[in-house]
Amino acid sequence: MLNPSLNAFRPDLADKRLMGQVEAERFVDPLIKRVQVPIAPLKSGADGRSGLDTQAMLGEVVKVFEEGANGWSWVQLDGDGYVGYMPSNALGPFGGPLNDEFVVGAPTHRVSAVRTFVYPGPDLKFPAAVFLSLGAGLILGEEREVRGTRYRKLLNMPTPNGEAGWVVAQHVQDVEDKADDFVTVAESLVGTPYLWGGKSSLGIDCSGLVQLSCELAGIPMLRDASMQEKEAGVALDLSAGLPPLERGDLVFWPGHVGIMTDAETLLHANGYHMAVAREPLAGAIERIAQNEYGALRAIRRLVG
Template identity: 50%
Template sequence: MPPELDPRLTPARPDLADIRLRGQVEAARFVEGRRARIAVPSAPLRRRPEPQAGLDTEVVMGDAVTVYDVSQNFAFAQIARDGYVGYLPEAALGPADPAPTHRVAALRTFVYPAPDLKRPHVAHLSLGAAFAVDGREGEYWRLANGGYVFAGHAVPLDHAEPDAVAVAERLVGTPYLWGGRTSLGLDCSGLVQISLECAGLTCPRDADQQERALGTALPPGLDGLRRGDLVFWKGHVGMMLDATRLIHANGHHMAVAVEPLAVAVERIAEKSFGAVTSIRRWADGAAA
C-alpha cells in the first residue's frame, strides 16, 4: 500500500479493494461495496477477522457502513462516520434503509417490546446510537425496525448539543476501554470523538488524526487555555474543562477523569506518552 494511504482508512487487501482505489493500490480484484447499517446496539471493529483480535473501534446502532466482503461470519467494511476500516461481526449488519431519524441523547437507554416501562427491556442503546422512528405512542417512539424507546432520551438526528465539553463531563466515571466509543467504555480519542459528534462536529477517530485535522495550533505553553482546547501527546488526547483542568479517558485512572492539567502533564511525561506535542483550538468553536 502506498505510504500516503493510511491503512486505517483504506479499504484494501491483497485479494480485494474498493473499486475507487483502482490505480492507487494493488489487489487481485476491485469491488463496489454495498451499503449496510448497524442493526445491533453496538459491535466491535477489529483489525483482523478473529474474535480475539485487538479492538480498533466500535460502531453503534444506526451507523452506516460499506461492506466489501463477508467471510466466516466477519464483514470487511468501512464506517461512514470516520472512514475506519476493519472487520465487523456479520450478525451486526442490517439493511441500509430506513435511514435513522433520531439518536440517543441520554448516556444510555433501553429498547422495550411495548411502550411500557414495566416490560422487560430487550436491548440497551448507548449515547449516539440512532434509529428510524415510525410513530409515537404516548411517551415512547415506535422504532421502524421494532421496539420502543422513551422519547425523552432521544433527539432528532440533526440536533447539536451546544457544548461538546458538557457532553464529555456527563461521561466522567465511564470505564476506560481501549478502542471503546460508547458510554459503557471509552478511550481518549473516543471520548473526544463522541463529544464533538454530539455537538454536530465531524471528528476523526484516533488521536493522531484528530491532532492533524481539528482546529488550529496554539503557541507552546500551558497558559491562556480555555474550555474545549484539545491537548495532544503522542498517542493521547484530552480536552480542557477550563483554563487549568483536563478531562480525558486514561489508563492511569482507568476511567474518564478530571484533573489539573499540570498534574497530568507531569505524570504523562514521566510514565507514558512523553511531552505535550500540541494544543489545538477549534476555529470559532468548530472543527476546522
C-alpha cells in the same frame, strides 16, 4: 502512502476507488449496509481475539468489501472512514421495509441520554430488552404516554424476541438537533469505564470520547488521537510554554488526547483512572511525562 486505517486495501482486495493508487489482485465496489445492533465492534482481524479498533452504533452506514465465510466482514465505516473487520450479523440492509412493522434507512432520531433501554412495550415496568448508548441512530414511529411517561416505538431494530421495542421519548432527540457544547457532552460521560477502542457509554477511550462528543455537536472528527492531532482545529503555539487555555481545547500527548473543561482542568478517558475523569492539567502533565506517552506535544483549538 495511503493510510490503511482510512483506505480499504489489502494485497488481495481493494476499494475500486483506489484503482491506480494501490496494488491489489481485485478491486471491487462496496455493498452498502447499516449497523442493525446496538453497538458493533470493528476489529483489526477477522476473529474474536483481535484487538478492538473502534465501535459503530445502530443505524450507521457501513461499506462492505468482503463478507467472509467465517462470519466476519471486511468493511469501512462511512462516517469516519475507518477500515476493519465487523461481525457480519451486525449488519443489515441499507434501507427499505423489513416487513409490515420494521423499516431501515436514515435515522430520524439519536439517543441523547448517556444510555437508554429498549422495552418490549410502552411501560417502564416491563423488563428491558437491550440498552442503547448515547449517539445510537433510531427510526421512531408511534408515540404513547403511559402514567405520565412518553414512549416512542422503535422501527429499525427488533427486540431479541423479534417484536418492536419502545424507548423513552425524553431520552432521544431529532437527528438534526446538535449539542451546543461538545464539552458538555463529554462531561456527561464522566465515570464511563475506559475501554481501548471503545466509543460508547459502556466503555470508551480517549479519542473515542473526543470523536463521539464532537459528532453530537455536529463537528466532524477523525477517530485516532494521532489523526485528531493533525486535523482538528488549529494548533496553538507552544514555543514559549503553555498558552492561556480555553474550554474545549484539545491537549495531545503521543497517542493520547484530553479535553480542557476550563483553563486548568483536563477531562479524558485514561488508563490511570480506568474511566473518564477530570483532573488538574498540571498534575496530568507531570504524571503522563513519567509513563509511555511522554511529554505533552500539541494543543489544538476548534474554531468556527
